[in-house]
Amino acid sequence: MLYHLFQLFQDSNLPGARLMSYITFRSGLAFVIALILAIFVGKYLIKRLQKMQIGEIIRNLDLEGQTKKKGTPTMGGTIIILSIVLPCLLVGNLSNIYMILMLVATVWLGTIGFLDDYRKIKFRNKEGLKGKYKIVGQVGIAVIVAVTMFLNPDMVIVGNNEVVDIETNEVEEVIYDTNTTKSPQTTIPFVKNNNFNYSWFTSWAGDHAETCGWIIFFVIVIFIVSSKSNGANLNVGLDGMTAGLSAVCGVSLAIMAYLGGNIIYSSYLNIMYIPASEELVVYMAAFVGALVGFLWYNAYPAQVFMGDTGSLTLGGIIAIYAILIHKELMLPILCALFYIEDLSVILQVAYFKRTGGRRIFKMTPLHHHFQKPGNSGIDALIQRPIQVIPESKIVTRFWIIGIILAVVTFVTLKIR
Numbered sequence: 001m002l003y004h005l006f007q008l009f010q011d012s013n014l015p016g017a018r019l020m021s022y023i024t025f026r027s028g029l030a031f032v033i034a035l036i037l038a039i040f041v042g043k044y045l046i047k048r049l050q051k052m053q054i055g056e057i058i059r060n061l062d063l064e065g066q067t068k069k070k071g072t073p074t075m076g077g078t079i080i081i082l083s084i085v086l087p088c089l090l091v092g093n094l095s096n097i098y099m100i101l102m103l104v105a106t107v108w109l110g111t112i113g114f115l116d117d118y119r120k121i122k123f124r125n126k127e128g129l130k131g132k133y134k135i136v137g138q139v140g141i142a143v144i145v146a147v148t149m150f151l152n153p154d155m156v157i158v159g160n161n162e163v164v165d166i167e168t169n170e171v172e173e174v175i176y177d178t179n180t181t182k183s184p185q186t187t188i189p190f191v192k193n194n195n196f197n198y199s200w201f202t203s204w205a206g207d208h209a210e211t212c213g214w215i216i217f218f219v220i221v222i223f224i225v226s227s228k229s230n231g232a233n234l235n236v237g238l239d240g241m242t243a244g245l246s247a248v249c250g251v252s253l254a255i256m257a258y259l260g261g262n263i264i265y266s267s268y269l270n271i272m273y274i275p276a277s278e279e280l281v282v283y284m285a286a287f288v289g290a291l292v293g294f295l296w297y298n299a300y301p302a303q304v305f306m307g308d309t310g311s312l313t314l315g316g317i318i319a320i321y322a323i324l325i326h327k328e329l330m331l332p333i334l335c336a337l338f339y340i341e342d343l344s345v346i347l348q349v350a351y352f353k354r355t356g357g358r359r360i361f362k363m364t365p366l367h368h369h370f371q372k373p374g375n376s377g378i379d380a381l382i383q384r385p386i387q388v389i390p391e392s393k394i395v396t397r398f399w400i401i402g403i404i405l406a407v408v409t410f411v412t413l414k415i416r
Contacts, residue, residue: 002090023258023278026091027285033087034286038293042079046297046304049073072302075117076294077310080243081110083290088283096279097154098324103283105141105320106313109229112137113312120308128308135226138316142225145320146218156180157326158263158273159195180275183210184217186326187271189333189412195272196329224328225319231338232315234345234365239302240295241367241395245337245402246314247291252334252406253318254284257325269413277325287317300392334409337402341365370394 002020019025050073084106092099116129149155158180184198198220199213235242259265261278294310297303306314318335322328332339344366351360359380362372371391374383 001094020091023261023281027254027281029091030087030282030286031289033090034083034289035293037086038079038083038290039296041082042076042294042297042304045076045079046073049075049304072305074121074305074307075114075309076298076304077110077113077117077306077308077313079297079304080290080294080306080310081106081313083293084283084286087286087289092282093279096276097148097152098277099279099283101145101148101324102280102317102321105145106317108137108141108144109313109316110309113307113309116308116312134230134312138226138229139222141316141320142222143218145225145323146221149324150182150214150218153182154276155324156182156275157185158275159183159185184213185272186329187413188329189409194270194413220328221323224323224331225316227342228319228331228335228338229312229316231335231342232318233308233311234341235338235367236306236311237365238367238391238395238398239300240298241398242311242314243291243295243298243306244395244399246318247288247295248399248402248406249318249334250284250288250291252409253321253325253327254281254288255410256327257281257284257321260325260327271413272326274325280321280324284321300395330409330412333412334405336405337398341367344369367394367398 085103088099088103092103094100112129112134116134120128185195186198187194188196197213198216199209201216202209202212205212232242232246235245257277257280259269260271260274261276261281263273266273291314294306298306315338319328319331322331322334342365344361344364347360348364351358357379359378361369361382362374362378362380363369369382370385370389371394372378373388374386
């Protein structure tokens with residue numbers, strides 16, 4: 001709203017009228033507003049949740065400090081969602097299709113998570129919303145994103161081409177196409193030309209290869225959004241871990257969006273230029289600000305849990321954001337911890353069924369493995385560490401690994 005209001009004064013001599021035209025200024029403002037909102041709204045909401053006796057249902061898993069979490073207010077994800085949406089409405093460009101899509105996705109995914117938490121609290125069980133309904137909701141928003149990227153004329157890319165010196169075989173400069181294109185392309189790491197077109201898989205289709213490539217893109221979008229949203233949901237359980245890791249991913253994706261939306265930096269890194277995508281930096285600044293503010297209450301020992309309202313939303317937001325800036329295939333590096341947590345559960349269940357009760361890890365998701373003592377009667381292949389690691393130390397170490405993965409993700413843009 002403020003962005004469009006200040007647009008009216010662009011040609012006037014009003015001091016500061018042009019500030020709203022700068023992405024960096026609006027991003028900083030969005031971060032600060034989201035941070036303040038999360039802290040003050042969080043304080044009020046926690047009190048309300050306590051009065052309404054909306055507390056987390058804890059199953060006894062014999063984990064250190066687990067019983068202390070019983071009754072801690074949940075559904076704190078509403079703090080995050082409100083702290084994202086309101087700053088974006090205030091300082092975001094609401095005519096930008098990228099911003100519109102992210103706001104729609106935030107509310108959509110937040111609604112799914114809210115319904116899940118509501119059912120858990122109302123019926124006093126851990127089941128919540130049935131899995132098939134969650135999947136339908138996640139697939140629904142994924143289809144909306146994919147179809148919009150295919151049909152909307154403003155969602156285009158500008159391809160980058162290298163000018164190579166014949167004698168030295170070195171890149172002299174990067175030239176961008178004169179026209180924008182609508183193509184199912186993405187960025188992949190560790191290769192010289194890191195633009196990858198999904199139509200490569202359908203080259204056998206001849207003139208219809210590009211159309212078939214979009215179909216593959218649709219399928220991949222659905223898979224990434226669903227898996228990432230559910231993956232973040234498995235990462236909860238330790239105070240502050242999901243919020244902290246998501247914030248690290250958010251900072252990384254914001255930088256990528258800024259670089260990809262600026263033709264000068266895109267040229268330097270030799271990556272595709274995505275016009276108008278720089279507006280996503282404002283959204284992600286609010287996202288990170290909301291998470292930092294939420295950590296004020298969610299850090300160990302947590303005063304509130306985000307619940308599925310938060311975890312399902314955070315995973316979906318990260319996935320959709322990466323898709324919009326054509327960096328979805330870099331998520332396995334950036335969000336490796338989330339995928340490792342998913343994989344630990346899959347391997348544990350498969351091995352348990354195959355061996356008739358034996359385990360690979362002492363407990364899954366993986367972060368709980370470190371909360372169990374080794375050689376304590378649990379029939380697991382991996383018994384180390386023998387001693388239980390304190391929850392706060394596990395969270396901090398996961399954050400450190402997340403930061404390292406973020407750095408590696410950026411390094412892959414230059415290692416070719």
